[in-house]
Amino acid sequence: xxxxxxxxxxxxxxxxxxxxxxxxxxxxxxxxxxxxxxxxxxxxxxxxxxxxxxxxxxxxxxxxxxxxxxxxxxxxxxxxxxxxxxxxxxxxxxxxxxxxxxxxxxxxxxxxxxxxxxxxxxxxxxxxxxxxxxxxxxxxxxxxxxxxxxxxxxxxxxxxxxxxxxxxxxxxxxxxxxxxxxxxxxxxxxxxxxxxxxxxxxxxxxxxxxxxxxxxxxxxxxxxxxxxxxxxxxxxxxxxxxxxxxxxxxxxxxxxxxxxxxxxxxxxxxxxxxxxxxxxxxxxxxxxxxxxxx
Amino acid sequence: xxxxxxxxxxxxxxxxxxxxxxxxxxxxxxxxxxxxxxxxxxxxxxxxxxxxxxxxxxxxxxxxxxxxxxxxxxxxxxxxxxxxxxxxxxxxxxxxxxxxxxxxxxxxxxxxxxxxxxxxxx
Numbered sequence: 001x002x003x004x005x006x007x008x009x010x011x012x013x014x015x016x017x018x019x020x021x022x023x024x025x026x027x028x029x030x031x032x033x034x035x036x037x038x039x040x041x042x043x044x045x046x047x048x049x050x051x052x053x054x055x056x057x058x059x060x061x062x063x064x065x066x067x068x069x070x071x072x073x074x075x076x077x078x079x080x081x082x083x084x085x086x087x088x089x090x091x092x093x094x095x096x097x098x099x100x101x102x103x104x105x106x107x108x109x110x111x112x113x114x115x116x117x118x119x120x121x122x123x124x125x126x127x128x129x130x131x132x133x134x135x136x137x138x139x140x141x142x143x144x145x146x147x148x149x150x151x152x153x154x155x156x157x158x159x160x161x162x163x164x165x166x167x168x169x170x171x172x173x174x175x176x177x178x179x180x181x182x183x184x185x186x187x188x189x190x191x192x193x194x195x196x197x198x199x200x201x202x203x204x205x206x207x208x209x210x211x212x213x214x215x216x217x218x219x220x221x222x223x224x225x226x227x228x229x230x231x232x233x234x235x236x237x238x239x240x241x242x243x244x245x246x247x248x249x250x251x252x253x254x255x256x257x258x259x260x261x262x263x264x265x266x267x268x269x270x271x272x273x274x275x276x277x278x279x280x281x282x283x284x285x286x287x288x289x290x291x292x293x294x
Numbered sequence: 295x296x297x298x299x300x301x302x303x304x305x306x307x308x309x310x311x312x313x314x315x316x317x318x319x320x321x322x323x324x325x326x327x328x329x330x331x332x333x334x335x336x337x338x339x340x341x342x343x344x345x346x347x348x349x350x351x352x353x354x355x356x357x358x359x360x361x362x363x364x365x366x367x368x369x370x371x372x373x374x375x376x377x378x379x380x381x382x383x384x385x386x387x388x389x390x391x392x393x394x395x396x397x398x399x400x401x402x403x404x405x406x407x408x409x410x411x412x413x414x415x416x
Contacts, residue, residue, distance in 0.1 A: 086403065087400075087402060087403050087405075088403070089402055089403075119400045119405075123400035124400065124402065154400075157399045157400040157401075158363065158398055158399055158400075159398075159400075195365075195367035196367050196368075196394040196396060196409075197396070197406075197409075198396060198398055198406070202398075254409075254411075255406075255407050255409060256406050256407070256409075257406075257407060
């Protein structure tokens with residue numbers, strides 16, 4: 001009988017083990033320690049996409065669900081950082097894709113699953129269909145000593161966070177001590193990664209300004225379909241891989257078209273990550289493949 | 295010269311300067327080149343345009359279908375393109391090289407590929 005493998009054992013088996021990036025956040029003395037736990041970030045599923053960049057489009061998400069379920073130590077929760085579905089002009093089809101997505105991820109063993117929209121989910125109807133299926137587009141929650149903030153920078157078709165949400169963010173941060181452990185989830189990068197490719201948030205600098213007085217902030221986002229790490233002052237920003245097609249490095253080609261599918265290495269460039277929150281507000285990130293190696 | 299004549303000359307000079315500053319005194323300004331770009335999902339036509347360094351141009355933008363964006367990040371210039379209207383954006387390319395432009399209003403499944411470039415030559 002097969003035994004569920006320990007997560008670290010699985011990583012060794014998959015040949016992708018090891019922490020590929022660790023961000024340690026400077027902490028002021030006396031800050032409350034976060035309990036050890038880990039969560040999984042999945043991003044840019046683009047359910048409904050069809051095309052040569054992923055001939056396995058219909059099975060990539062189910063395979064990912066199976067891979068997450070195979071993690072021996074279950075994560076405390078799972079976070080989807082947007083573009084759950086691929087955009088469509090047809091509002092009925094959009095809702096159908098969201099319903100299909102929801103039915104597939106219902107197969108995740110971990111039941112604490114949280115969602116936020118990407119521009120493909122929300123920009124054509126300002127988040128209406130997303131809210132019908134998944135609830136609010138921006139919210140907060142607390143987990144084992146960490147304050148999580150989900151920011152919506154996609155319901156506006158130009159990607160603005162907007163003054164109203166920025167006011168909400170300021171009011172929320174005012175309730176947090178300066179040394180609080182804060183994790184921010186967004187879809188687009190908050191900083192100007194590549195404005196020429198729309199890899200930016202027009203008023204993202206305002207959000208960063210609000211976060212800057214807090215000593216322990218980490219941002220996780222999606223949108224760019226590749227791993228990327230960047231610092232704005234003391235705040236690290238970590239982009240996740242996607243789960244439908246990989247995108248090129250910013251401005252490495254004239255158009256931001258998906259990288260071609262490589263039949264010799266299916267799912268290359270796709271994946272998800274686990275994020276381990278350890279005491280003293282240190283977050284260890286491990287990148288994981290869609291399917292584990294056999 | 296009488297003081298009255300002197301006053302009139304000074305007044306005429308001031309008027310000319312004022313007109314030039316406001317752009318009304320057309321003789322002092324060479325006509326700026328106008329380049330028309332048409333947008334429709336998910337393409338700009340033309341999408342590669344050659345410009346001369348230092349020569350200001352007026353970009354005239356129209357949309358054939360839905361509301362689009364036009365953004366030139368390196369020049370901090372942008373405009374909404376509303377169907378049925380022509381919007382003008384004045385650009386001054388100050389250095390040679392490539393200036394990318396893109397649609398910055400999410401417009402559908404081909405939005406990510408809706409871009410173009412000005413190639414600025416010395």
